[in-house]
Amino acid sequence: MFRIGEFSKLSQVPVKTLRYYDEIGLVRPAFVDAATGYRYYTAEQLPRLNTVLALKDLGFKLDQIHEFVDDHLTAEQMEGMLRLRRAEIRANLQDEEARLVRVEHRLRLITQEGQMPKHEVVIKKAAPLRVAAVRGVVENYQTVGPLFGEVMAELGKHAVAPVGPPMALYYDEEYKEKDVDVEAAVPIGTAEVAPSGRVQVRELESYEAVASLTRRGPYDDFTPAYQELMSWIQSNGYRIVGPNREIYLTGPESGSPPEAWVTEIQFPVAKS
Amino acid sequence: MFRIGEFSKLSQVPVKTLRYYDEIGLVRPAFVDAATGYRYYTAEQLPRLNTVLALKDLGFKLDQIHEFVDDHLTAEQMEGMLRLRRAEIRANLQDEEARLVRVEHRLRLITQEGQMPKHEVVIKKAAPLRVAAVRGVVENYQTVGPLFGEVMAELGKHAVAPVGPPMALYYDEEYKEKDVDVEAAVPIGTAEVAPSGRVQVRELESYEAVASLTRRGPYDDFTPAYQELMSWIQSNGYRIVGPNREIYLTGPESGSPPEAWVTEIQFPVAKS
DNA sequence: GCTTGACTCTCCCGCCACTGGAGGCTGTAC
DNA sequence: GTACAGCCTCCAGTGGCGGGAGAGTCAAGC
Numbered sequence: 001m002f003r004i005g006e007f008s009k010l011s012q013v014p015v016k017t018l019r020y021y022d023e024i025g026l027v028r029p030a031f032v033d034a035a036t037g038y039r040y041y042t043a044e045q046l047p048r049l050n051t052v053l054a055l056k057d058l059g060f061k062l063d064q065i066h067e068f069v070d071d072h073l074t075a076e077q078m079e080g081m082l083r084l085r086r087a088e089i090r091a092n093l094q095d096e097e098a099r100l101v102r103v104e105h106r107l108r109l110i111t112q113e114g115q116m117p118k119h120e121v122v123i124k125k126a127a128p129l130r131v132a133a134v135r136g137v138v139e140n141y142q143t144v145g146p147l148f149g150e151v152m153a154e155l156g157k158h159a160v161a162p163v164g165p166p167m168a169l170y171y172d173e174e175y176k177e178k179d180v181d182v183e184a185a186v187p188i189g190t191a192e193v194a195p196s197g198r199v200q201v202r203e204l205e206s207y208e209a210v211a212s213l214t215r216r217g218p219y220d221d222f223t224p225a226y227q228e229l230m231s232w233i234q235s236n237g238y239r240i241v242g243p244n245r246e247i248y249l250t251g252p253e254s255g256s257p258p259e260a261w262v263t264e265i266q267f268p269v270a271k272s
Numbered sequence: 273m274f275r276i277g278e279f280s281k282l283s284q285v286p287v288k289t290l291r292y293y294d295e296i297g298l299v300r301p302a303f304v305d306a307a308t309g310y311r312y313y314t315a316e317q318l319p320r321l322n323t324v325l326a327l328k329d330l331g332f333k334l335d336q337i338h339e340f341v342d343d344h345l346t347a348e349q350m351e352g353m354l355r356l357r358r359a360e361i362r363a364n365l366q367d368e369e370a371r372l373v374r375v376e377h378r379l380r381l382i383t384q385e386g387q388m389p390k391h392e393v394v395i396k397k398a399a400p401l402r403v404a405a406v407r408g409v410v411e412n413y414q415t416v417g418p419l420f421g422e423v424m425a426e427l428g429k430h431a432v433a434p435v436g437p438p439m440a441l442y443y444d445e446e447y448k449e450k451d452v453d454v455e456a457a458v459p460i461g462t463a464e465v466a467p468s469g470r471v472q473v474r475e476l477e478s479y480e481a482v483a484s485l486t487r488r489g490p491y492d493d494f495t496p497a498y499q500e501l502m503s504w505i506q507s508n509g510y511r512i513v514g515p516n517r518e519i520y521l522t523g524p525e526s527g528s529p530p531e532a533w534v535t536e537i538q539f540p541v542a543k544s
Numbered sequence: 545g546c547t548t549g550a551c552t553c554t555c556c557c558g559c560c561a562c563t564g565g566a567g568g569c570t571g572t573a574c
Numbered sequence: 575g576t577a578c579a580g581c582c583t584c585c586a587g588t589g590g591c592g593g594g595a596g597a598g599t600c601a602a603g604c
Contacts, residue, residue, distance in 0.1 A: 003600095005551065010521070012396045015552085020591060036599060037553050043521035043534035046486045047392065054392040058375050062590070075387050082379045089372045093365065100361045103330050107354045115347050120319065120326040124284045214318045249282070249315035262315035275571095277580065287581090292562060308570060309582050334561070 001031065007041040011049050026052060026066055059085060098236070105235040119213050119225055121232040126266065128206040129164075130190065134198045135171075135183035144168055147184035154199040155186065163189040167247040169204075183243075207268040211238060214249075215265070218258030222246075225265060233269055242268035273303065279313040283321050298324060298338055331357060370508070377507040391485050391497055393504040398538065400478040401436075402462065406470045407443075407455035413494075416440055419456035426471040427458065435461040439519040441476075455515075479540040483510060486521075487537070490530035494518075497537060505541055514540035 008015045021027040022039060027049050029039035048069060055065045064081065067073055073081075109117045132155060134147045148166055155162065164187035171181040185204065193201050213229045215222070233240065247264040250256060280287045293299040294311060299321050301311035320341060327337045336353065339345055345353075381389045404427060406419045420438055427434065436459035443453040457476065465473050485501045487494070505512065519536040522528060 003551075014591085016592060017590080019553090024590095038599075039552085044488060044532060046521065046534060046536070047488055050392040050394050050484075050486050053394045057371070057394070058378065059371055075382055078388060079379065079382050082375055082382065086372065086375050086379065089368055089375060093368050093372070096361055096365050096368065099329070099331055100358065100365070103354055103358050103361060106330065107351065107358065110347055110351050110354065116350060120322040122322050122325045122329070212322075214322050216316060216319055249318065260316060262318060264318070275581075286563085288563060289561085291582090296561095310570080311581085 001040040001042055004029075004039045004041065007045075010043075011046060011053075013049065013053070021049075021052070024062065024066070026062060026069070058082075059089065101236055105232065108235075117228065119215055119228050121211055121213050121229060123209050123269075124212050126205075126207040126210045126268065129187050129204040130201070131167075131185035131204055132160075132188050132193055132199055132201050133169075133183050133185035134200075135169075135181075136198065137179050137181050139180075140178055141180060144180075144182055144184060147182070148186070150197070151184055151186050151199055154196055155188065155193065157196075158191070158193050160188055160191040160193055162186045163191075165247055165249050166251070167245050169243045169245050171243045205242065205268075207242065209238075209269050210245075210266040211269045212264055212266045214262060216260070216262050218261060219263070222263075222265070229265055229267065233267060237272060238269040239272035240267050241270045244268075273312040273314055276301075276311045276313065279317075282315075283318060283325075285321065285325070293321075293324070296334065296338070298334060298341070330354075331361065373508055377504065380507075389500065391487055391500050393483055393485050393501055395481050395541075396484050398476075398479040398482045398540065401459050401476040402473070403439075403457035403476055404432075404460050404465050404471055404473050405441075405455050405457035406472075407441075407453075408470065409451050409453050411452075412450055413452060416452075416454055416456060419454070420458070422469070423456055423458050423471055426468055427460070427465065429468075430463070430465050432460055432463040432465055434458045435463075437519055437521050438523070439517050441515045441517050443515045477514065477540075479514065481510075481541050482517075482538040483541045484536055484538045486534060488532070488534050490533060491535070494535075494537070501537055501539065505539060509544060510541040511544040512539050513542045516540075 002010065004015050004018055008018055011018075018027070018039075018041075022029060027045060030042045030045060031040040032038070033040070051069050052062075052065055055068055056062070060068070060081070068078065106117065132151050134150045136147060138144055138147065151166075166184065166186045169183040169185060171183065188201070193199075195201055211229060211233050213225055213232075215225045245264075245266045247266065249262040249264055251261055251263075252258075254261075274282065276287050276290055280290055283290075290299070290311070290313075294301060299317060302314045302317060303312040304310070305312065323341050324334075324337055327340055328334070332340070332353070340350065378389065404423050406422045408419060410416055410419065423438075438456065438458045441455040441457060443455070460473070465471075467473055483501060483505050485497055485504075487497045517536075517538045519538065521534040521536055523533055523535075524530075526533075
């Protein structure tokens, strides 16, 4: 019979942990002195404790281990749990590898530029979205505005108010200075709007993953933001799978000064 | 100005999380209605929130992120944190890969044998240990006993009691049926014992890692236990770096029946 | 038999980043 | 005026212990 301290040395499990395992009924001492409360263990309990340690090392939770060691499971069930565990570990490994890539990307940015990056990229989901929209080819990026005018005029006729910020979708495969193929879209929720002229009502595609960058400032030069976003996408092993969007969260219509305008740029992406 | 629900949709951060970030001062709403307690956010807060999300994605804790976003850190400090983080992630990856190997090893055991493994292997440390010991070549495994007799007789002369279970160290590189090179050792703590005859007093080497298997039962056949242990060591990418030990936690001297005897087998190992 | 000091006991708090729920107030649409 | 979605605060719980307080226990040495 060992007292808890000796048993702790033998098994190399902290005393606190042994008491905790007693409390949750995972490894009970062979004998407890009713008068003093002292726990006494025997060497015969080591195999059970070692089973617990081994299963813990495989990454199982203590309540799962509880079932294993108390024999409530067949070999098939155990096999199933192990397969599941294997899948989880593989997923963890993928996550951690992606995280490592992100850390290394940021490290490169800092060592190259000598300063913190100016924008942040996050991966989010894009929900489907009902919009009123006009698509057309405009002369350049500055002349997208009138398209929004068309859409808003149409909504005005139906007395429908937008339910979210306006956005632009860019369909060109590569960067173009002129003749930009763009769609101006305004979310309208479930409101009834009859299509008319160039304005149509449709549902924007949803995406499992979009790489998103949010920037603050006037609409003078989006190039650095686009460059950071593209570089992030490439470094992190994603590829672009759809037209990018610009979402004008705070724009000229807000009445705030241009420095306070906030725009989100999104690229639908998938792991490549 | 967005209410918390809209801001949650924009940022894809749960409302509960936004309230928590407010509470810990990480992302405070732009305005709080003093009468109702309603939180109001602006689009201008999205970049800060996105920074938080991006750093969280790198695996930083919220209090570290707190320092980052409140500009208490220079680019060099940030770089240092990132290098540290990279090292941690690499360590995690190694751990998880080792875990995956262990899970796969156990999965092989189950599918091959159709049942749960009978013994468990755990990695532990071996502390240095002062012992009285006799080393010699004996005829076979059954004839180790008399060596312990020699040691115990010597201890008796000095009226010294063992401070732990007796153990045997096996020095043969490979398995031998006959002429086994073995050392019988008994821990004596700090007691003074003059070496005499074949009995010497020495300190057993400590090891950073030993693969340990604990079995219950009589001393009739250790072969399956040794096989499981060797197979585990090989499957998990370890190699043996010293003589193995058998530790007789409960043995004949305990007076218990042979089925209750408990023996631990240890191989010093290192990752190869 | 007494003292000392190492060991053990229970109980409670803290960790981390939230999540869930109860109970009550507020804003908006019809 | 009345639903009803949305918002508020407060509290408890998560997992697997670790730290520490305050009190009791055991074994050895004198």
